[in-house]
Amino acid sequence: MKILVPIKRVADPANANKVKVSGATVTHDGLEWVMNPFDEWALETALRLTENAADKTRVGEIVIVSIGPKEAVETIREALGKGAERGILVEGTDAELDSHVVAQVLAKIVEKEKPDLVLMGKQSADGDSNVAGTKLAETLDWPILNYVSHIETADDGKTLTIKRELDVGVQTLKVTGPAVLTVSDRILKPGTVKNGVTPASFEYGDLGDLNSRLSNLKNIMAGRKKPLDETTIAALGVEPKRVDSYVGFKLPAGRSGNTTYLATVDELVSKLQTEAKVL
Amino acid sequence: MTDVLVVAELSLGKIRKTTLSAIAFAKTVAEGTSGEFDVLVIGDGAEDAADEVTGFGARKILTAAIEGDYRCEAYAPTVAEVGKEYGVLVACASTYGKDLMPRVAAKLGAGVASDISKVAIEGGELVYTRPMYAGNVIGTLKVTTDVQVVTVRQSEFEPAAESGGSSDTEEVDVVEADVASRVQSLGIEVVQSERPDLSEADVVVSGGRSLKSAENFEKVLEPLVDALGAAMGASRAAVDAGYVPNELQVGQTGKVVAPKLYVAVGISGAIQHLAGMKGSKVIVAINKDKEAPIAQVADYFLVADLFDAVPALTTAVKKAKG
Numbered sequence: 218m219k220i221l222v223p224i225k226r227v228a229d230p231a232n233a234n235k236v237k238v239s240g241a242t243v244t245h246d247g248l249e250w251v252m253n254p255f256d257e258w259a260l261e262t263a264l265r266l267t268e269n270a271a272d273k274t275r276v277g278e279i280v281i282v283s284i285g286p287k288e289a290v291e292t293i294r295e296a297l298g299k300g301a302e303r304g305i306l307v308e309g310t311d312a313e314l315d316s317h318v319v320a321q322v323l324a325k326i327v328e329k330e331k332p333d334l335v336l337m338g339k340q341s342a343d344g345d346s347n348v349a350g351t352k353l354a355e356t357l358d359w360p361i362l363n364y365v366s367h368i369e370t371a372d373d374g375k376t377l378t379i380k381r382e383l384d385v386g387v388q389t390l391k392v393t394g395p396a397v398l399t400v401s402d403r404i405l406k407p408g409t410v411k412n413g414v415t416p417a418s419f420e421y422g423d424l425g426d427l428n429s430r431l432s433n434l435k436n437i438m439a440g441r442k443k444p445l446d447e448t449t450i451a452a453l454g455v456e457p458k459r460v461d462s463y464v465g466f467k468l469p470a471g472r473s474g475n476t477t478y479l480a481t482v483d484e485l486v487s488k489l490q491t492e493a494k495v496l
Numbered sequence: 497m498t499d500v501l502v503v504a505e506l507s508l509g510k511i512r513k514t515t516l517s518a519i520a521f522a523k524t525v526a527e528g529t530s531g532e533f534d535v536l537v538i539g540d541g542a543e544d545a546a547d548e549v550t551g552f553g554a555r556k557i558l559t560a561a562i563e564g565d566y567r568c569e570a571y572a573p574t575v576a577e578v579g580k581e582y583g584v585l586v587a588c589a590s591t592y593g594k595d596l597m598p599r600v601a602a603k604l605g606a607g608v609a610s611d612i613s614k615v616a617i618e619g620g621e622l623v624y625t626r627p628m629y630a631g632n633v634i635g636t637l638k639v640t641t642d643v644q645v646v647t648v649r650q651s652e653f654e655p656a657a658e659s660g661g662s663s664d665t666e667e668v669d670v671v672e673a674d675v676a677s678r679v680q681s682l683g684i685e686v687v688q689s690e691r692p693d694l695s696e697a698d699v700v701v702s703g704g705r706s707l708k709s710a711e712n713f714e715k716v717l718e719p720l721v722d723a724l725g726a727a728m729g730a731s732r733a734a735v736d737a738g739y740v741p742n743e744l745q746v747g748q749t750g751k752v753v754a755p756k757l758y759v760a761v762g763i764s765g766a767i768q769h770l771a772g773m774k775g776s777k778v779i780v781a782i783n784k785d786k787e788a789p790i791a792q793v794a795d796y797f798l799v800a801d802l803f804d805a806v807p808a809l810t811t812a813v814k815k816a817k818g
Contacts (some may be wrong), residue, residue, distance in 0.1 A: 233629040236633055243629075342629070345628050346610040351598035352598050360679045363595045364591060383591045383592070385512075388566075389681070393679075402732055402749055459640070461608070463636065464637060465636045466628075468632070472774065472795075476797050478799060482809045486813070495756055496816050
């Protein structure tokens with residue numbers, strides 16, 4: 218099975234409250250750059266779909282693609298260190314990119330690479346839009362399955378049984394690939410990804426607060442030597458014509474007042490009745 | 497003059513209340529630009545459900561009956577075909593709207609303003625405000641295509657009120673797409689609860705990992721939820737641990753709520769959780785650790801062991817409410 222995993226390099230979401238704005242730009246001074254955690258879940262899912270976890274062998278291919286600045290090479294290398302086979306950097310700046318352009322670029326990569334699946338985060342932790350994956354699927358005339366929490370395939374993604382999390386409940390679907398899948402928070406719980414190769418008795422451990430498996434020094438070094446192609450939006454024949462334009466950014470108004478610390482339930486009830494007037 | 501098409505959301509043949517937030521947006525835009533708005537009711541049972549949205553001042557209610565469970569591949573072609581005549585297409589930013597509308601936008605080559613919290617009309621142009629970076633940055637954007645596609649955050653758009661009268665209803669042709677045959681729904685386990693809907697409740701009580709088990713959610717938290725007539729929510733950690741189903745997750749990747757009262761029980765307050773509740777009017781935290789990040793947004797912080805405090809609070813609330 219061949220899977221394309223698009224990943225975005227974002228300012229560390231754990232410190233999103235330290236982001237600053239200035240007119241029509243967002244600045245990230247002093248923040249670390251990391252792999253978009255939503256994409257990282259997709260990467261881990263793709264790794265599980267393309268390995269025999271019991272004997273730790275790879276049984277498929279993962280191609281990583283990132284659209285962004287030169288520095289995104291580091292993020293791609295991180296994914297290669299975790300086990301992906303190849304990387305592609307498409308150089309582009311934030312000013313050129315919106316979900317429309319991203320979908321066009323990814324569609325060109327899909328046409329070249331012909332993967333069985335595209336697996337990606339449902340949103341980026343910075344833009345929070347939730348749009349690019351679905352636009353990509355429509356551009357390719359492929360199905361889109363958003364918010365996927367379970368994947369089962371026994372024929373390299375040609376047919377898949379999927380569960381996905383909707384506001385109203387969990388939907389189960391049968392899908393004929395190739396397809397674009399975005400993953401939900403629950404995709405990395407034990408027992409959610411089955412590829413027909415890893416024995417059914419094998420159980421992945423709980424990753425806890427990690428977004429994907431840890432790598433070791435040997436794999437990180439191996440990742441440095443894996444093939445990584447660089448191209449540009451123009452070389453792919455895509456016109457970077459955005460269909461939206463951000464005219465400004467600001468920080469949200471802080472919550473008024475300070476926190477009142479209370480030691481007893483009686484004090485709390487009294488505050489809620491007389492001060493907040495919500496009881 | 498901007499005409500708006502509202503894409504209604506159906507579940508089990510009924511209009512979901514999310515639709516009323518999209519109608520509220522449509523009214524603002526139509527009134528502010530001297531345009532009009534129509535509502536497209538699409539899905540299984542569309543014709544019967546159309547009656548539910550007839551009294552909101554729409555010029556027309558359009559219906560497209562498509563049998564079976566929702567699939568974006570089956571709905572998008574019809575929405576795009578009907579929608580191409582409008583200036584703005586809008587749905588609520590529920591999982592339904594966020595799944596369907598980008599596909600419609602791609603069909604029309606349209607830009608998307610996703611999960612907006614506000615719309616303003618400046619010189620006839622629509623200017624959207626939307627939270628980004630888990631609510632830590634507020635972006636202002638314009639969409640530059642002829643058709644604009646919008647999803648609205650339910651907690652930021654008060655549901656439209658009925659204004660009387662009744663709109664004419666018209667059936668539209670369903671447009672089919674081959675790609676829909678590649679996606680077959682085997683069912684949606686719709687979760688129904690006696691409690692108010694999380695996205696619509698005036699009071700929300702959420703529990704975190706500190707509750708330690710599904711049983712404690714039931715025995716410790718639920719009595720407080722019910723004493724307050726509240727909806728129940730949860731942190732991602734509690735959902736991941738399997739204590740409660742995923743529909744209850746509040747946060748950047750769950751539901752965004754803005755009730756009058758939000759009670760966070762045993763929730764430390766990760767940035768991703770704050771993103772889903774910091775718009776609440778009054779926030780109460782109950783936590784042993786007074787340094788927990790939830791303090792950044794809490795108005796009242798009861799420093800206590802939740803296993804002592806919650807039952808006591810439940811008793812006190814019952815007494816206060818008589």
